[in-house]
Every structure is written in C-alpha cells, then in structure tokens.
Amino acid sequence: MRKPARLADVAKLAGVSSTLVSRIVNNDPTLRVRDDTRDTVRAAIAMLNYTPHSSARALRNSQTGLLGFALHGVNDPLYVEMVDAAQSEAARRNYSVILMNIEELADRRDAFHEIMLGHRVDGLLIHGGHGRGEAELQEIARDVPSVMFNADAANGLRTVRFDDARAAEMATRHLIELGHREIVFLGDIGATSARRYDGYRRALAAAGLPSSPPVVAGLSPDETHDATRRFLDSGMRATAFVAMSTTAALGVHSGIVASGLRIPDDVSLISVHDVWFARHLNPPLSTVALPLAQMGAVAVSLLLDQISDPIDGETIIDDPAPHLVVRGSTAPIGPGRS
Amino acid sequence: MRKPARLADVAKLAGVSSTLVSRIVNNDPTLRVRDDTRDTVRAAIAMLNYTPHSSARALRNSQTGLLGFALHGVNDPLYVEMVDAAQSEAARRNYSVILMNIEELADRRDAFHEIMLGHRVDGLLIHGGHGRGEAELQEIARDVPSVMFNADAANGLRTVRFDDARAAEMATRHLIELGHREIVFLGDIGATSARRYDGYRRALAAAGLPSSPPVVAGLSPDETHDATRRFLDSGMRATAFVAMSTTAALGVHSGIVASGLRIPDDVSLISVHDVWFARHLNPPLSTVALPLAQMGAVAVSLLLDQISDPIDGETIIDDPAPHLVVRGSTAPIGPGRS
DNA sequence: CTGAAAGCGCTTACAG
DNA sequence: CTGAAAGCGCTTACAG
Secondary structure: OOOOOOHHHHHHHHOOOHHHHHHHHOOOOOOOOOHHHHHHHHHHHHHHOOOOOHHHHHHHHOOOOEEEEEEOOOOOHHHHHHHHHHHHHHHHOOOEEEEEEHHHHHHOOOHHHHHHHOOOOOEEEEEOOOOOOHHHHHHHHHHOOEEEEOOOOOOOOEEEEEOHHHHHHHHHHHHHHOOOOOEEEEEOOOHHHHHHHHHHHHHHHHOOOOOOOOEEOOOOHHHHHHHHHHHHHOOOOOOEEEEOOHHHHHHHHHHHHHOOOOOOOOOEEEEEEOOOOHHHOOOOOEEEEOOHHHHHHHHHHHHHHHHHOOOOEEEEEOOOOOEEEOOOOOOOOOOOOO | OOOOOOHHHHHHHHOOOHHHHHHHHOOOOOOOOOHHHHHHHHHHHHHHOOOOOHHHHHHHHOOOOEEEEEEOOOOOHHHHHHHHHHHHHHHHOOOEEEEEEHHHHHHOOOHHHHHHHOOOOOEEEEEOOOOOOHHHHHHHHHHOOEEEEOOOOOOOOEEEEEOHHHHHHHHHHHHHHOOOOOEEEEEOOOHHHHHHHHHHHHHHHHOOOOOOOOEEOOOOHHHHHHHHHHHHHOOOOOOEEEEOOHHHHHHHHHHHHHOOOOOOOOOEEEEEEOOOOHHHOOOOOEEEEOOHHHHHHHHHHHHHHHHHOOOOEEEEEOOOOOEEEOOOOOOOOOOOOO
C-alpha cells in the first residue's frame, strides 16, 4: 500500500487551496463555489483516492468518532444483542464502537479517567445495574458524556432501562393463571433484579398469594444451575420458577432436569427477556420478550445527543412493549404437585 | 469536566521543555535526566492529572492503537468468545478493538479501503471461511496489516485456523465407536465446513464406511433446525449427526426433538466446538472442544507482529488440542434403530 | 468566490 | 543533560 493522498495533494492536483477542498469534502453548506471548480476537485479526490486522515480530523475537531461500550464480560447473549444493535446504530451515524471490559478497567483504578482525559472516545455506554462497583461507575458516568444501562435514575445520570417490574409481573401472572401457587423468583444482586423481584411480588399480591424471598444466584447458567439444584435438593417446594434473565433461565432449566424433575410436568419455568436460544431448548422456554436490540440502538442515540448537549434523565425502553411468549416450559400445574 | 491539561501545561508547571516531559511520559530509554528533574516532572503530571491526547499521538505517530474486528454478525457465541479474548489480549497490549460488521461494510463497496486509507485502525481481524464475499475480503486482507480467520492458506495472507479436519474426525470416530453406521454431517458453505467434512469422511473411510453428502444448512440454529426437520421428515435415514458448530448443533438438537425423536435413544448428536450452553441442553451436548479464546488472543498477537513486520503464512491453533467431551447426546446405537 | 496562515497536541531530529 | 522548532494532516476565522 503506497502512501495515501493528503488534502494538500488533492489541492495541488486540482489547482486550488486546501481550504476549498476541505469545505467540499465536508459539504460545507455555506460554501459558494463554481460548479466546474467543484467538479475539478471531485475528480482530483477520486483520482487520488483521497480519504481524510481520521486522527488529524480527530485532533482538529476534538472528536474521535468513537464510543466506548463497557460491559461486565461480553459473554452473555443478552449483551451481545445490545452490542450488535449499538454497533449498527453507531455505524449508521458514522461512529464506531470500542469494546471495554468493566472488570479489566476496574483493575487499574483510573483507567476510565485515562480514557476520557486522553480523548480516547467521545462518550461511554456503561452497563450498570448489577451491583458490583456501581458507585464508581456512576461517579464516572457523571463526569463524561454517557448513558448508563439499568441503573436506577439518579441526578446527573442519563439512564436507560426496561419496565422491569412490568415484565416480571407479566411472567408471574402467567404462572398464576396456570394455577401455580408456589412460585420462586431467581435473580442476582443489583437494581435490575430488585425491580423485577418487585414485579413478581406485585403479581402475587394482586392474586392474594404469598411471595418467597428471591433466590440470589448470579446471572450465568453455571451459577443458576447450581443454585437451582441446591434449592430443589434441599426439599424446598416450588411448582414454578421465574428467572430474571434468559441466560439465567438456561441454568435453571438444566438444574431442574439434573434434579430428576420434568419441565413442565413437575416444574414450570419462565424468564424475562427472549433470546435466540430460548426456542431451541427442550422443552422450549416461555419468556416475556424485551426489546434488547432497541435498547442498544436507543442508548447510542441518546449518547450522541448527550455529547452535543448534556442532559440527564431516565428513558424507559418500551417499544415494542414486553409481551408474553408461551412455549413448552410452562403448563398448568400438574396433578402430582397440586 | 474542565479542560484537560496538555503537555505544555505540564512543562510550564515543571519549568522544563515539552521535549523533556514527552520523553519522560514515554519512558524514552535513551533519556539521561537528573533524578530531581524527573521527580518534578512526575509531580507536575500527577498534579495536573495529565493524560496524553490520543488523537494527537495518533496523528504524530501514524498509529491509532485501534484494531478492527470484522465479523459476519456478532450474534454467535462462537464469535463472542473469540472477540472477548481478542479484546482482552488487545487491552493487555494497549490496543482497543472496534467492532465492524462485514455485511454493513460490504454494502458500501469501498468502506474497507476508507477505513484503511483513512487510518481509522492499525490493522484488521477478518472473519473469513464462510463463503460469502470471500474473494473481496482476501483482496482487502492483502492490502493491509491483517489476520484472517478460517480462510485457506494463500499467498500474501496471514491466516489462522483450527485443525478442523482432525476435530471433525474425532467427533465422527466417537460415533463410529458407539456403533453408528449411518452418520450425517451438517455444515454450511465455505472453507471451514469443507475442511470439517473432509475429517468426517476420513473417519468413515478409516472404518470402511460410506459417507453421505453433507447437509448444507447454514450456521444459525433456526436454519439448522429447519434443515434437520426436512431431512428427518423426508424419511432419510441417520442414527447420528455431526454438526459443524455448537450453534448449528443447537438447531439440530431442537429439530430432532421437534421431529418426535429422542436424543440419544433414537439419534445421537455431536458438534465441533464447545460453547458455554452445550452442557445446559437437555440432554447435554457432546462436543469436540476447540480453543476459541486462544484463537482470538493469538490472532491479535499475530496482527500486532504483522503491523510492525508484514509476513504471511498460516497458523494452526492447536493448544490446547481438540478433545472429546462426552455428554448425554451421544450413546451406543439403540436396539430400535440398529 | 477563493486563499494564506494559525493552531489542534504531540514527537523527534537537531543543536547546544 | 536540556530546549527551540518543525511538522504530522486537518479545519476555520479572517482577509481579500
């Protein structure tokens, strides 16, 4: 690859100033220029295959065109769906997304500040709501253009979340309508889980039923698998589970099976979220679908607004609205357990 | 956030030149400086919370510290595991990873060249081996520092892949040893699938068994689900399937179940790769594990070498070596089907 | 309608 | 052991 052309090369070839080329390249609306001059410049650009040097632009405009997306480990399909949508929306608006690992960053205490002070990105998408290091994250989020996922609304924070309580309430109500009375909620620590647990309680209360304390199990299938087995093996009674996420539900699913119980004959299972693998489980998983992709796209959009014009507040992603997807993992309470 | 300090601010505060500060910040090994001068500068840096402006550096050094990772849709856990590892390895070496969508880029024919000519990234990780647009990708890969996944070795290309034939051979041999004789391979188009199909054939040939043509089904669970149902409903015989990836296997799994057959009683199933969800299926999925994370990390490492010192060639990721993980989806051929 | 020139913040050959 | 100055490639206020 030979040395790429610079603005000055184009200007020289076209016989005009760099100023003019720059304004043409950037479609400066205030520019009045003769059509044939413009054509000459265009031709020179094409001939030299000119592409603006992004670092030079970034330096001059103090804008990188980069957004940082900080996650607790990328390896959850819930996140992936959001990241994917965020990347697409960003690309549409001529931004790129950099992946950052919250854990790695937390290791070096001031890595986040370095990123911002060093003008590495124009803004940050931060995945919150899962308890760990939440305070530090919020502190950072207040300092820089950012959108924070799943955090509770707070001053100086731009947040985005689902109507978590409603989603969990819908899931729980579905089980109640199937005749279940002993329903257990499985979540983790953090604000998201707390909101969903509230929805679970609300549904039970509306039906005049008692709620159990949440099983705090983490979010990974391996963790929820173990928690489910422990719960079941300890002889505690439940005819149905509400899992706080589809990934969590996967472990509950395998945990129930490993305990020798059948889904849905012995135990029903439903999760909040709906991810691509849910329909492929055996039996397929019932869910309350939440628009994860929308969340990623909206967050990018809010972040871009935020960069030009700082503003805080909470956005609830509610379009499309949560809806129940009934598959094979929920059924009327069986005669053996009623 | 107030305006961040610049190099000149530090120099002024410390009462030295920018040159000196720069060389201290960058740990210039040729620098001889009095200890107390160095301490003064260090103190000034700390006091002003100085962090180098990354765009200015990028412009000056013609290096962005950014690596592009171009994928066919990020939404496959196989990729995610690689991306995750790539991100970590890059971070360890002070690089960041930008996500790029091959499909989106292909839309604008010269988007890739724009990225490279525009110095957006220092190098490219390109996910190949799946047939579509392979020729264009290779053309690009030849032009810029890059590492290409899963492509067949070719002149001017730096490639990285698994020993695909061996992995598929191990999977197939496992089925043969269980007594299966009618074994079908499920793959997609592209070089990766072709190599795995070869391994499948090799195992069958070694046992003196005939091989069937591959079922070409795509890679997503929805696609392989449909292909499996079509295959089974058409009355074609098979007592076992080898799926080219774990994600593909998920759809085969649900397709078999949806056809009313039992795993492993009626049909055994094994996949190449081993991903986090495999152990949570019902029954759990047998696999031949391949080191996906290693692949991501090694690719980054090769790419970084590649940037300073262009070189082509093929690297086979073989550490840890592929190994059989027997779970519940494979069993000796049953009496009903023998 | 068009151009000369300053400056974004850094690094580095060169001079002392 | 330390500094003045040029230059990376761009944009934009200013002048004409």
